[in-house]
Amino acid sequence: MSEMRPLLPTGRFSHILVATECSEYSRSAVALAVELAQLFSGRITAMHMLFSNPEFESIALEQLRTQELNAARSTGEMKKWVESQGVACNVEIRRGVHPHREIIDAANACDADLVVMGRRGRRGLARWMVGDATARVVAEAPCKVLVVPRGATLWRKTILLATDGSRYSERAGVVATILARQSAIPLRVVSVVESKGNQKRMALATEAVDRMLEHARSQEVVVSGEVLESHPPADALAAEALRVGADLVVSGSHGRTGIERVFLGSVVERLIGKVSCPVLAIKGG
Structure with a gap:
């Protein structure tokens, strides 16, 4: 095995942007963001988008005003609740046509460390993917993205880290280790190959797993790891998450075209759609 090089530092959670619809789909995302902010002494910006364009505004001005009043009331109630939990909260209401664009622009504007958003579910069984807005945010956001299904809570059992040895998944490994240590729960590290016969x-894959194991142990985290043989990768990762009872999956959002291209685009989206726990996508920046 080659000599281990130092891992890149990452893992801030000081400013969390929560994309909220003020609906049941985003309620769990807001609650989890609050718990995460409490864990890391962070603060929250809650962003809500109103659909609006010049044509709509010209014919439905009264409707837009009603929407703005409702949004202000809902986000105000949310801000009051978040602050009652001891977390500083700012509220931002944006107008736009494309939710993903407004979320990404808001993350850039407030220099967010993390975007938290609720998951509505799959759109289009042929692709086995999550909604288009979620997929675009995961792909284009300037920071980490946490996708939260309805009913999810902060992880308290096991964190599953998927790695391919790329710089993207190394960052994911650092973040997963920080979260496991801060939450005092075990970390499970896996890499996926199509065939173990390919030496x-x-x-x-073995080096990638060993590298993450060494790092986690150096941080006094209880950790185990394994190379899995399966195809497609998302199926193997989802099955492993279920087997070990993981209540958070962490992965890089992109990676080299190495070990079965585990983290390229649609595979992460497929994974988000297949697991019942939150998925944290780590960006390469």
């Missing part, structure tokens, strides 16, 4: 791929 080159197995060597890469």
